[in-house]
Amino acid sequence: MTKTDTKKKHHHGNLKEALVLAGIELLEESGIDGLTLRKCAARAGVSHAAPAHHFDGLAGLKIAIAQEGFRIFSRYLEDGLTGLVDPQDRLRSICQGYLAFGLQHPGLLNVIFGTGLSALVPDNQEGSYAYNILRGVCAPFVPEGQNPQIIEIQVWSLIHGFTLLYLAGEFGYPPPAIADGPFEQVMTLLDRIGTLGN
Amino acid sequence: MTKTDTKKKHHHGNLKEALVLAGIELLEESGIDGLTLRKCAARAGVSHAAPAHHFDGLAGLKIAIAQEGFRIFSRYLEDGLTGLVDPQDRLRSICQGYLAFGLQHPGLLNVIFGTGLSALVPDNQEGSYAYNILRGVCAPFVPEGQNPQIIEIQVWSLIHGFTLLYLAGEFGYPPPAIADGPFEQVMTLLDRIGTLGN
DNA sequence: TGTACATCAGTGAACGCGCGTTCACTGATGTAC
DNA sequence: TGTACATCAGTGAACGCGCGTTCACTGATGTAC
Numbered sequence: 001m002t003k004t005d006t007k008k009k010h011h012h013g014n015l016k017e018a019l020v021l022a023g024i025e026l027l028e029e030s031g032i033d034g035l036t037l038r039k040c041a042a043r044a045g046v047s048h049a050a051p052a053h054h055f056d057g058l059a060g061l062k063i064a065i066a067q068e069g070f071r072i073f074s075r076y077l078e079d080g081l082t083g084l085v086d087p088q089d090r091l092r093s094i095c096q097g098y099l100a101f102g103l104q105h106p107g108l109l110n111v112i113f114g115t116g117l118s119a120l121v122p123d124n125q126e127g128s129y130a131y132n133i134l135r136g137v138c139a140p141f142v143p144e145g146q147n148p149q150i151i152e153i154q155v156w157s158l159i160h161g162f163t164l165l166y167l168a169g170e171f172g173y174p175p176p177a178i179a180d181g182p183f184e185q186v187m188t189l190l191d192r193i194g195t196l197g198n
Numbered sequence: 199m200t201k202t203d204t205k206k207k208h209h210h211g212n213l214k215e216a217l218v219l220a221g222i223e224l225l226e227e228s229g230i231d232g233l234t235l236r237k238c239a240a241r242a243g244v245s246h247a248a249p250a251h252h253f254d255g256l257a258g259l260k261i262a263i264a265q266e267g268f269r270i271f272s273r274y275l276e277d278g279l280t281g282l283v284d285p286q287d288r289l290r291s292i293c294q295g296y297l298a299f300g301l302q303h304p305g306l307l308n309v310i311f312g313t314g315l316s317a318l319v320p321d322n323q324e325g326s327y328a329y330n331i332l333r334g335v336c337a338p339f340v341p342e343g344q345n346p347q348i349i350e351i352q353v354w355s356l357i358h359g360f361t362l363l364y365l366a367g368e369f370g371y372p373p374p375a376i377a378d379g380p381f382e383q384v385m386t387l388l389d390r391i392g393t394l395g396n
Numbered sequence: 397t398g399t400a401c402a403t404c405a406g407t408g409a410a411c412g413c414g415c416g417t418t419c420a421c422t423g424a425t426g427t428a429c
Numbered sequence: 430t431g432t433a434c435a436t437c438a439g440t441g442a443a444c445g446c447g448c449g450t451t452c453a454c455t456g457a458t459g460t461a462c
Contacts (some may be wrong), residue, residue: 011437037415053437115402118366
């Protein structure tokens with residue numbers, strides 16, 4: 001640390017972002033109940049009254065956390081896609097990314113898909129971006145003339161449910177290794193996707 | 199109300215069960231944050247110190263609520279099955295029951311499959327009972343020699359994810375009618391279950 | 397059947413805790429001229 | 430470049446709130462004899 005780092009500045013400079021990142025840390029460490037304005041402020045190194053200048057209460061902070069959460073989520077979905085051209089490989093990859101996000105950010109997963117959020121944030125651009133990744137990956141499997149939403153909902157429901165059940169410990173403790181385990185088993189349901197439903 | 203009903207009795211008689219039912223009501227009305235020992239006691243008509251004689255703190259109450267929640271859940275799963283013999287009809291029915299439970303008891307759904315519960319209740323008999331309903335319905339679709347868990351996890355993941363995404367409002371507000379909507383679309387993924395994966 | 401007594405299941409007051417929020421304040425920053 | 434001034438962003442004290450928990454207590458219930 002340099003001298004300028006330790007010198008206490010009255011103006012933080014980037015407090016809003018720092019509070020969001022602190023909030024995400026707290027969320028993953030202690031769950032949704034561990035996420036409070038006072039703890040976020042403490043972790044960001046400011047007084048507990050400071051967040052009021054940046055967020056409209058705890059609800060406002062949660063909305064900001066959800067937006068950042070969707071950005072992180074999208075990064076996980078896209079991470080393994082680059083270079084993959086085979087549609088089936090891409091489908092598998094996006095599901096792996098979904099599960100990986102859930103394993104490493106269970107708190108964020110619950111926040112971004114928690115009850116009521118989509119009602120609070122009607123124009124969810126970050127969420128739409130993530131959905132479009134899924135849409136692109138599913139597109140090759142959509143039969144001509146069929147509503148693409150059908151396959152999207154099928155894939156989304158399957159991997160969403162699997163990830164949450166996995167996190168809930170429903171497939172056993174300690175969780176089995178991904179490669180040999182239930183993930184591969186559930187993925188076989190997608191092996192003939194696109195040939196169904198007509 | 200009769201005189202004996204209004205007469206204040208020192209011994210409630212069935213306070214433990216009354217507290218669980220009050221807790222479920224609070225959970226569905228106000229979400230998990232609205233579930234507190236003091237509110238349960240108030241709703242059950244006793245002092246706020248009374249629950250301490252029946253539960254090991256709020257965590258103990260939640261465990262009891264989860265057990266009762268699994269019983270209610272099983273009732274929903276079984277509700278439409280009686281009389282149905284066609285395996286595909288039975289599969290569809292259990293999924294409809296799953297969704298109906300989620301729509302009417304979203305709070306309970308989150309509690310019984312919430313993070314950490316299966317760690318708190320290692321011998322979850324009520325949960326096992328519910329799982330066995332699913333197992334029985336899936337059995338006709340299991341190819342000879344295949345681990346039945348594969349299809350069970352596929353079906354479970356699909357309907358679990360669909361129900362939660364539905365509750366999260368991801369398929370639009372107001373939710374579309376079940377019959378014409380996404381439910382039918384996602385169910386088509388199960389139309390050829392049992393013929394896949396080998 | 398009656399009595400003595402132990403146990404059970406509530407009461408109500410009290411405690412400390414962390415929380416969100418408000419408030420007057422003040423130091424830092426940015427801008428007009 | 431320098432000065433005056435408005436605005437911004439954080440401080441620290443204070444407030445009331447609902448919470449879980451503890452405690453001595455007491456009325457109700459159950460049991461031994």
